[in-house]
Amino acid sequence: MPRAVRERQMLDAAVHTFGQRGYRAASMDEIAELAGVSKPLVYLYLNSKEELFTACIRREAAALIEAVRDGVTPGEPADRQLWDGLRAFFTHTAEHPDAWAVLHSQARTVGEPFAAEVNVMREEIVAFVTLLIAEAARAAHQDPSLPDREVAGLAHALVGAAESLAGWAITQPSVSAHQAAATMMNFAWAGLGDLMEGRFWSPNP
């Protein structure tokens, strides 16, 4: 079996085990067993539990970012791009709960170096959202336009809101990815002020 395939099996097993049992409780024995390989082979390929965990974070962070980018069509209206990106985000996290547990909970609580790995991904998503908001504001040709600092603040708020909502939605079997994305649009696009007046955001205006 080629090395790349074996490595992918090991990472699949590791993400599942870390996500289900937590970093500290997860053992290299069970990861090797789940991957159907010997423990020495896991160490040969990935060196240590720390490096294996780091490899999981990097792979899953890249997969999440790719899913969001792939979901969005550049040039569409801003709310459509946001809606598409949010649906991709909530669908990906709902379909990969172990990966989301690794990125959202495990990596942050286990220690500083892993938290820093996740922050790299987070900053990439914030930069992507910042660009999206800035472009939308430019396209709307408003005066006064949104100052850069305001755009950066809004992007941080939006990413924090989506993370928090995903952490909650994943514990609610009755909340679908579509519903979570709709809640985010109601919050971030329509705003609470409009919701109070009964004006919800809708994908079909």
Add this chain to the structure above:
Amino acid sequence: MPRAVRERQMLDAAVHTFGQRGYRAASMDEIAELAGVSKPLVYLYLNSKEELFTACIRREAAALIEAVRDGVTPGEPADRQLWDGLRAFFTHTAEHPDAWAVLHSQARTVGEPFAAEVNVMREEIVAFVTLLIAEAARAAHQDPSLPDREVAGLAHALVGAAESLAGWAITQPSVSAHQAAATMMNFAWAGLGDLMEGRFWSPNP
């Protein structure tokens, strides 16, 4: 000196040291020195580094929640309550950056038991915001009203947005607490859709 005063000095020193240097790097020696007491006295009062850190989390979480509750006047219009609560939140975190570092970064990354302590506070704030949104929606008498599940989702989104924005704002010397609260109102109350049209939220309509 009364025990309560000594204990407060120790906690003040501990929050400052943990906030500045991180949980692992902080030593009981420097905390005792900063508090102006002997190390054995710190252990006598607070048992261990873990318990000292837990005491810091509990005290600072309670102080933050109290600040937000005190900032809000029940019975005011919903956007005014939200604005007051957000200003109290951003003012408190800006004025107590070490406490915020302990709650927002340290407690989450050091390990599961500490992260759980912070989550208790977080759930209390989410419950408070949930009530605020639900009451506002009821007061607005809209049909269709906001379903409970949507309100819970919105509250989680709002708290995540404020946390994320505070984490960013604290690193930006040019962003005041007032500006951060205004950005949150623009985001959460006006919504990005209104902002694109140049309709900002304002405390003086």
